[in-house]
Amino acid sequence: MTDSQDSRSQLAERRGLDPEVYQPAEDSGLLAEAAVDSLSEPEVVLEVGTGSGWVAEQVATETSARVIGSDLNPHACRQARNRGVEAVRADLLAPFAADAFDAVLFNPPYLPTDPDNEWDDWMEHALSGGEDGRRLIVPFLKDVGRVLAPGGEVYLLVSSLTGYDIVVELAEDAGFSVDEVVQESYPFEVLSILRLQPV
């Protein structure tokens, strides 16, 4: 561990933050609210990159759905499980069966990050979307249609920092119709929840 990593995690601890697992913030609230308000009687829901498991827990509490949470980070999987979320350690959608879900939710790591500035720990995985902010959005969109049941839909959080128009275009190219369910402005970005439905 380098000095800068060390001081970063000490700083996080002093501020009462978990240095290893992304904790619920404005984006989480927006995604949970959009999913709860817009989903119509989903039976099985997947939250990709569930982190602390908070969004998955909200959806499980507010709807009748069975909610699965997946994450690359083993610490996140444990936190989600401790909230009562069925946790699976996974790389995006790789281990999920075809047609398995009525809805898939994803608040991706989206901050554009200079490769020379990446800090190489779990929090970076939770925040950094690579140089263009779309490192995980691209492979997610390529594969998500496979796991959706007929009539299924995707709820994807997009920040203005990630290139809204480009993400919409990527989703359309992947075979989805796109509409925006909610949009909120914050001091440094605009957050939107896109609903994607297979065309």
Added chain:
Amino acid sequence: MKESLMEILCCPIDKHDLELDVETRDDEEILEGTLTCTECGESYPIEDGIPNLLPPDMRDEAAA
């Protein structure tokens, strides 16, 4: 993990079905065990109730 999760999971490499081998379970869940791909034979551990379905080359605890 609940046994009914088997319907939702597949091998991350070739998408074939997995076979469940239970070591420890409680009333609701499988706590320890192994999932093995019926096609390629790759096996995936279930630890503390969480199936680890990362492909072998991504399985290390390290962040990167």
